[in-house]
Amino acid sequence: AQSVTQLGSHVSVSEGALVLLRCNYSSSVPPYLFWYVQYPNQGLQLLLKYTSAATLVKGINGFEAEFKKSETSFHLTKPSAHMSDAAEYFCAVSAGGNTPLVFGKGTRLSVIA
């Protein structure tokens, strides 16, 4: 069984500040991990994914995440927040192959000018 816990349902940062969104996972098999962003009334956009290659994964829009097996974590970071980063962010885990994703509850990111 797999599960994802996103710490903090709402994170607020100032424009230009560091963004840190936390994600911890549980998986009985080597996990594939994902971060998605969702803007209001829109679908999901893939930010980045970990598929057992490099543990530091770089994604779009300046985001990156580091897979830490010892901590079962896959936290999302961005050095400098932009107003356009305000959205809902979902961490997800899967077992790979033709298996569905299991999503965390999401973290709403607000960026303050």
Place this chain on the structure above:
Amino acid sequence: GAVVSQHPSRVICKSGTSVKIECRSLDFQATTMFWYRQFPKKSLMLMATSNEGSKATYEQGVEKDKFLINHASLTLSTLTVTSAHPEDSSFYICSADGTGPYEQYFGPGTRLTVT
């Protein structure tokens, strides 16, 4: 890149009617598609796994007679909400398995409102 479309993007229907939502992989073939449901300000919950040419596999608690899924071709899966009720109002999102090492592509979602 791989694109998944959904139609319609929004639909309003009366209680008791049925609504069909289409999910298409536009430039790739998908043997497996997934249907998720998202309640307002909530996460995505998997409803069912749709495999081309076979019956869908439903998650526990999802009524298969209410949410009919058909995956008749490698590029099309449909979700039909039968005898819709206001509690079925939600955002429905599909995804399709791509051909990469691990790729899953999401559609833009369909907002269903049942009045």
